[in-house]
Amino acid sequence: MPTTAERAVRGRRGGVPLAIGFVGALLLGGCSVDVRDPSATPAPASTPVLATPTITPGHDAAAVAARDMPFAAGGDLAPGTAVGISDDLKGAPGWRMVKDNVAGGSEYAKADGCVVAARTSTGQAPLVRGDDRESTVALFQYLDAAIQPSYLKTATLKWGGTPEAPGRNVEVLALEQAVPGGRSTEVLARLFGTAGSSAYFSVSCPDAATLDAARQDVVRYLPLVPPAP
Template sequence: MVTAGGLSGEHMGADVKAQAAVGPAVGALLGLLALAGCSVGVPDPATPSVPPTATGFATPTITPGHDAAAVAARDMPFSAGGSLAAGAPVGISDALKNAPGWTAVKENVAGESRYAKADGCLVAAKVRANQSPLVRADDRESTAALFTYLDPTILPTYLKTATLRWGGEPGKPGPVVEVLVLEEPGQSGAKSRAVMARVFGAAASSVYVSVSCPDAATLAGARTEVAARLVVLPPLN
């Protein structure tokens, strides 16, 4: 897993000195992560130490003994990240554009899609490969490291766990994939925002989904639709 008042990862703030700084820190990340004032998106890591991000998915390779169908049929908690085939990238569906009230404003441009809803909600979804520099001991730590990379003031304790769909068909029961979420409730007329992300260490891939809405109520509804429609697609091999 993606800006009116949305997401950019550049020029982030100084380190947080105490847990009490969670409000300003979250506001700093979600307020600065903006894309031309028309949609919400989390930028990809981009420093000289990180290899250039691919604009498309890598060519699948066959991993002997790996049962991709079995992996796709099970939930994908953070602890199960090692069950993915090495280097085989994940994907993300575009089914949100078919939900009532939603339209696609950008479809799979360099791995990114953006959507808008009539109530003012904006969503951006990105998939990236070549994410090995972000990999830590497990996928939870790797995903937390991504948020910290985007803004050093973001501590792991600021992040919550949520789920998106993992394969299957939208609107039908199916397995789920764990993600970490950074939230910013709207205050004083500001938009309510949430960023969901997952780094798949074995697959060297990452998914970012960000949502921005006029208020908390519309954000809750948009997140429900995102969780049901934006299916994270397991690797095919």
């Protein structure tokens, strides 16, 4: 993550703390998006027909992994392909794993008091909007309707690679809040609309300085993993 989200301007801080706290609690506790309209009428059964095999335009797993993944490039992923998250943070200096892939989420703790939760989810189609950026805004607002798009800043995480050989960049949205005298927290997320999957992180630390160091560790040791062929 060569760039990180800027802190929300002071004029908006009145509305952000509750939002960031609620989102952080949801992410640490786990969340699965499965929104259905119970009043919807099931589609009538149709006669099976032979389908012509199709290939998602532009989807080449090796090529997708080898280039940056900005919001506009989300359509390069094939429908139903899940994006993963590395678990290398468990071996980073000062960190230990607290939860290992429990219901799609993992949690890490650092000796300085920082806590990181990382989670992937599938079945995100109900939140998909016009593009991946709009869809990611919808994900944040699903977690807390009080979150306004203006609270969210564009940031980047790593797209593939290892701690020693970083990969490309992937755009995400970030919501950050530093509470005077309290913990500093940042939530980063990306919903991949075409793929129907999402990845999000919650980083909570005793103060802004430790948050900055933890964020750098997240960038280095928790890259998003592109779908395999």
